[in-house]
Amino acid sequence: MLNSKQVMVVAFLCALSAPGAFAADGIARDFERIDSDGNGELSWPEFKARGSEVLFFADLDSDGALSREEAPPGLARRFDSIDANGDGRLEADEVEAEHKRMFEAADRDGNGELTRAEVDALPRPGNGGRGRGGTGS
Incomplete structure (x- = not known):
């Protein structure tokens, strides 16, 4: 019998392994939920919290790090x-550093906030590396 965390992990990993699943897709799909203050933009603390969720749910053995097998696609x-x-192993500081790099790369205007347009422009597999807007980088 699975406990409640294991059920949530299975559901989360199923969503991550769906065709076309990618961090940018999850951020775009959950934009409003991640935008906890509802201002229409994602701050670094909001974006960082999303990265912490990924680490928590993907860390199947609860050792505080992701093995290659645990890492989302x-x-x-x-x-x-x-x-x-x-x-x-991908430890919390390494995952956070990667999410910070992604955040800074996505913040095209350098204002420290990600707009919906900036998130939609993030590269995704299957579209030539271009975001939904089709402009790519």
């Missing part, structure tokens, strides 16, 4: 470049 594809200390 978006992180797994870049596992070696994210694993800064080369120990074969």
Whole structure:
């Protein structure tokens, strides 16, 4: 019998492994929920909280880090470049650093907030690396 965390983990991982699942897709899909203050933009603390959720739900053995097997597809594809200390695990600070890099790259106007348009412009697999707007970088 699965406990409640295991059920949530299974549901989360099923969503992540669906065709086309990618971090940018999840952020775009959940934009309003991630925007906790409802101002129509994602701040770094809001974006960081999303990264913490990913780490919590994907960490199946609850050891505070992601193994290669636990890593969601978006992180797994870049596992070696994210694993800064080369120990074969993605620890919270490494995942946070990757999410900070993604946030800064997406913040095209450099104002420290991500608009819906900036999130929609994030690259996604299957569209030539371009966001929904089709302009890419």
